[in-house]
């Protein structure tokens with residue numbers, strides 16, 4: 001078996017040969033990636049069920065179809081993405097050919113997490129292939145069944161010279177990171193992101209970081225509480241709350257809380273029955289370690305459980321749980337929950353809610369439920385977050401026409417659709433000069449004179465391009 005550095009060398013020679021660059025090659029690989037998923041849908045669903053008890057319905061929406069749609073979208077748009085983008089000129093460069101050329105970065109590394117183990121590895125891979133790169137992909141060892149399946153399937157479908165899977169945990173990933181890559185695309189926790197950045201700094205490798213954080217959900221001036229409860233419960237408890245864009249906590253007035261709690265209870269019972277542990281539509285916590293972490297958070301919280309709270313260690317089950325009377329300094333408010341626990345905090349006013357959000361790190365997603373569009377606009381205009389969605393949760397990230405990514409500590413860079421192609425492309429600024437307007441261009445040469453400088457300043461100004469030509 002090749003060592004990690006041999007693997008990277010092999011991909012580097014393939015990239016240097018130019019094999020991954022032609023549009024037709026990219027199209028073929030993207031088509032094969034789609035076939036890989038379509039041909040093996042049953043195996044994929046089984047692996048996801050083994051790892052997270054992921055319901056088939058959720059797995060098809062969030063792992064299978066989302067990747068197929070992304071690849072399809074890339075194939076449909078590839079020609080236009082690859083076209084040079086023409087740039088405007090000024091008077092001195094009027095007859096030059098100025099354009100931005102998207103070029104592949106080279107050999108890239110994609111590191112994925114366990115919560116959507118297929119989607120979060122293969123969606124970036126679509127961008128990497130579309131942009132003409134070679135790629136090493138490193139699935140999460142925590143979602144072991146999906147990890148093994150990806151390692152088995154990728155070499156059967158994609159070019160082995162250009163794309164390869166390296167498996168392992170923290171130690172193997174650290175060893176892999178010793179190699180020089182042309183880009184690292186990391187999805188996971190903020191803690192590990194710091195060590196990824198340290199490793200990247202050795203080779204000055206650029207990175208995309210898709211991280212997490214606590215995504216707030218503010219409910220204000222919302223009369224249809226049942227409607228809000230249904231959308232909120234779906235977004236929060238999809239994948240048992242193990243979504244980076246899951247609403248982490250709710251901020252609302254005491255009156256809204258009093259109306260929301262019974263609506264949440266009714267919705268949770270409708271969605272997952274009175275015995276969610278027996279409901280096939282509710283996932284499990286991925287590992288014993290994460291189960292323990294969540295149970296400790298619950299134990300340390302001073303909030304009052306108004307729904308759920310039951311658990312089963314052997315089954316890695318935690319019931320959909322809602323808490324009220326949660327204070328800002330509560331254990332549940334110190335880190336991203338990343339599980340089926342929803343704290344509700346009360347605030348005196350919308351302004352206080354906005355201030356609460358702005359006291360914290362910028363979240364990956366921010367949600368507001370309100371029937372009053374001025375409330376939605378007020379939250380939108382006075383906060384910052386990676387993405388924003390009103391009157392729903394998660395749905396904004398399903399569109400390939402919207403960039404997906406964080407801001408500040410919730411992530412650097414973005415992807416999905418065109419932005420995935422951009423994340424893995426270098427925008428090369430190109431100017432193909434001719435010999436026109438030589439007298440004008442000669443003004444820059446010494447001996448320097450004030451009148452030459454005045455002319456030059458004018459030719460380079462915005463005014464010059466439209467006023468003379």
Ligand code: NAD
Nearest residue numbers: 112113114139140169170173174188189192210211212244
């Ligand atoms: P993680 O950081 O523990 O692991 C992610 C990847 O990093 C895995 O492949 C793992 O093998 C590797 N890894 C773990 N320790 C490492 C180390 N010391 N050095 C190098 N590599 C290491 O993250 P996770 O627990 O798999 O995922 C949960 C986190 O990811 C949450 O914070 C969540 O919000 C975030 N997340 C973000 C997005 C997004 O798109 N922004 C999506 C999913 C998850």
